Amino acid sequence: MSTVTSTVIAGSTLLKVVVGALVAGVGVSLAFSVLIYCADRATTLRREDQRAAAAMFQAGCVFLLLVVGALIVYALIFTVSKPK
Numbered sequence: 176m177s178t179v180t181s182t183v184i185a186g187s188t189l190l191k192v193v194v195g196a197l198v199a200g201v202g203v204s205l206a207f208s209v210l211i212y213c214a215d216r217a218t219t220l221r222r223e224d225q226r227a228a229a230a231m232f233q234a235g236c237v238f239l240l241l242v243v244g245a246l247i248v249y250a251l252i253f254t255v256s257k258p259k
Contacts, residue, residue, distance in 0.1 A: 203246050210239035 217232035 199246070199250065203243060203250075206239055206243050206246065210236060210243060213239060 213232045213235040217229045217236060220226075220229035220232060
């Protein structure tokens with residue numbers, strides 16, 4: 176019986192992957208949560224006839240929607256790209 180002396184994955188690489196996944200998961204979840212909050216506040220303010228404040232929350236909604244979309248696209252590109 177021979178033993179395998181080469182490491183399949185280094186500990187530092189594994190740590191980077193785990194930390195990166197946690198940061199990405201928390202970041203996307205947080206951005207999407209704030210997006211939902213802004214949408215809810217915009218709806219509430221529109222019903223209370225506060226158009227300027229509602230417009231600000233709607234602008235925040237659009238920005239956060241773009242951020243979440245960009246993060247998802249970046250993650251997909253990063254997932255399918257091959258390391259060099």
